[in-house]
Structure formats: structure tokens, C-alpha cells
Amino acid sequence: MVDDEEHLAAAIADGLVAEGFDVDVEHNGNDGLWRAREGSYDAIVLDVLLPGIHGYKVCRTLRDEGNWTPILILTAKDGEYDEAEALDTGADDFLSKPFSFVVLLARIRALIRRGAPPRPTVMTCGTLELDPGTRRAKRGDADVKLTAREFALLEFLMRKDGNVASKPEILDHVWGIDFAGDPNVVEVYVGYLRKKIDAPFGLETLQTVRGAGYRLEPDA
Amino acid sequence: MVDDEEHLAAAIADGLVAEGFDVDVEHNGNDGLWRAREGSYDAIVLDVLLPGIHGYKVCRTLRDEGNWTPILILTAKDGEYDEAEALDTGADDFLSKPFSFVVLLARIRALIRRGAPPRPTVMTCGTLELDPGTRRAKRGDADVKLTAREFALLEFLMRKDGNVASKPEILDHVWGIDFAGDPNVVEVYVGYLRKKIDAPFGLETLQTVRGAGYRLEPDA
């Protein structure tokens, strides 16, 4: 992980460690490049705006040197750089700040999966299946099509494993800690999810716990 | 970080920030307690000698409230308090002043790595079960539906483990110290609880101790 915003980098690193990854952090382009050359990493998360060398330059340099470690580029949302440019330099994936941790996690998994032998990453809750690697969801044998946000929300709820997730907690993790909009989005998206994973099957696994949050229950 | 020596607190906070941590500082027990309740922190560094509430008291209070955020207690080296006492209150680690910053850092890292100690999430009292994680309550095999307030009250009574909870105490913990309404609510909600956890089963486990408060007794 190469990012000069130390708070953010530390927070993400912690989160990744909690998910079972082994993470090294650097805060500028030179050190990042050096690390990437030395170590053999499964993936690199790289901010574009870095002291020292620019992120794109790091990426380009590694590729020129024959290093094809999967790279995920982070950019500021309204920045002057766009996805095309990032991918031009040889990056494998692209994410703009602010982003939700769950999305980052899913993309990192996808990157590693692409570069390494596939691992079973699928989560289940009753007849509900969710594969963060392929970004697919199923209820029983039926495919369920989810949008990115719906997927992130469902993934977060499944990760909770039956425990109640409070609304602020959901906002922090699925929409990002810097989300400033209407907290009502959570209710709206819970509604969307119910229409896709419960209603068509006559189930009610996504329960609201009034005054506390939401809970995902396995169906019989 | 809760420490009334402002220089020291600021120095340590700076050091931690430089290491990539995100730090909030408070200088007295009350504010520290309030912060700890509000925010979701990875760890708390807590001095024992504090204006307002004593550090041990803060620690104990958080634990009583079900908050198991890792806590590292700081004490004066030759003080009257010892490690056993600190750990008794529910602290996870212990460090006496003066200490080296590197040691503090290492311990904080260890605490966070370890995470919140795996605690038995489900509480019982006779045939009564209550799970704060899933927010579910059961009497024997029967599910009991509780509202948020009822749940909080029952949780508080169960945590008392058979001891009497006084009405003011209940008001402070279940309704909050800033509750200004009619203290009669407690009686009302005790009534609600009895109708849900006792009456349908012919029990009388939620007993009133006239002039003292209420007590939750295990059934046979």
C-alpha cells in the first residue's frame, strides 16, 4: 500500500490485516517503488498523488522493468486524471476517492484472484450465496443481479454473520466515513435488496431491528 | 487517549499520529468516558489519575456497559495502584510511568492486533437468554420480542447478575444521565418487561425490592 495520507493508509492497512492480508505501507513514491522491486507482493495499492515520484510513474516504471504485479490505482474523484490514463500506464484496476472499504476489498480480491490460482471466496447465508471475487450473488439456483452499492451493502451484512449492523456503522463501511449525504440511503438500499433477495422468494431474511439496525438471517 | 497531563498527552498523540494512528485526546475522566461511548475506537489509552472520574472507574463503567474496546491503563510507577487492580477492572494491558514511547507503541499495536477479546455474546439468567449481538431474547425455546428500550433495560438488569438495581441507577444507564422526564418510566417499563418475560410463563423473576429497586432472579 502506497499512500501519503497516513491516516487513511493506516486505516486501510488495518482493515486488510483484519481480513487476513499481510500489508506493508509506504508513504511516498520512491519508497513504494523500492519496496515493490524488493518484495514479492500479491498486489499493490497505489495512490497517484505522492511525494517523490508520481503514482503513474511508479506504475510505468515497474511495468518497464518487467514487474507485472497486479496494481490498483487510487485517485481523487474530481482529479485531473482519469481511468483511461491510469490503465494506460499498466495498472490493472482503478478506484477513485472517496471509496468504501468493502469495494476496495472486493477489487483487491479480484486482482489477486486474477493473478493467482483461484481461491474459494464465496460466502453463504442460508440459500444466499455471494462471491466477492466474481461479484456474483445467488439465491438458491437463481442468479441475483446486484448493483455495486447493493453488493457492498449485502457483503457487509453477510460479514456480520447474523449480528445486527447499525445504520451509522453501515454508512461508515459501505458508503465511507466521509459520506455526508442523507442517512436515509441505507433504508432505501435495504429496500432495494429486499426486493431482490427476499421478495421474489417469499422470504424475509433481511430484518429490521427497530432502534438498532438491520440483521441478515439465514433462511430455513 | 485520556490523560490530564496535557504536554505528555499531546506529545504521545503526535507520536501516534506520526505512526499512522488517528488519535483523539481528552483530559478528564468524564469527557473520556463520553468519547469512548460515542466513537468506535480501536483502542483506548487511559491514565488512572484523572480529574472528574478515576481511570479505573471509567474502565469499569465501559465494561459494565458492554463496551469491550481494548484499554491500556497508565499508572504512576510508585503509585498505590498495581497491575492486578488495573486488570481487575477489565483493562487489557498496563504500563507504568515513566515509560518509553516505543514500548507504548508496541503494546498498542499488540492490543489492536489482538482485537476485542472474544466475549461470550449471549447472557443467561435461568431459562432467560439475551444476545446483544443479534438483539434477540428468549425464554426457554420461545422467542421474546422486545423494543429497544425494553431490551436495554433487560440487558442492564441481567448485567447486574442478581443484584439490586436502584431506580436512579437504571435511569442513568438505560435512559442516560441527561434524562429529565418522569422517573415513573422505569416502573412502566418494568411492567412491560414482566408482561413479556414473566407473565406468559407464570414466572416472577423480575422482582421489586421496595425502597431499593429491582432484581432479576433466575427461575428454577
Place this chain on the structure above:
DNA sequence: ACCGGCGCTGAGAGTCACCTGAGCGGCTGC
């Protein structure tokens, strides 16, 4: 037995949390 106080309860009102449908801007694919 009487009386004061503490606790209990039913009714009711106000508030709050949640759900939903409509709609809008932005992005994507055609």
C-alpha cells in the same frame, strides 16, 4: 385499623423510525 407513600397500570398523545414512490442528475452503452 388507619394513613402516607411507594409502586402498578391502563389510556392516550406525541414522536420517531422506517418504508416507499417519485423524481433528478450523471454516467454508460448503443
Place this chain on the structure above:
DNA sequence: GCAGCCGCTCAGGTGACTCTCAGCGCCGGT
């Protein structure tokens, strides 16, 4: 450039929940 999807906001509606109030019963003391 247009159609469609996605993400989000907003406002209205509804039912659940919380709390107040007032009257009454019960307990304990004299």
C-alpha cells in the same frame, strides 16, 4: 445524442414506540 441504469434525495405516510398522567392498590408503620 438518446435511452436506460444507477445512485441519491426528498416528502409523505404509517405504525410502532416512548413517555406522561392520573387513579388505584398494596405495603409498612404507628
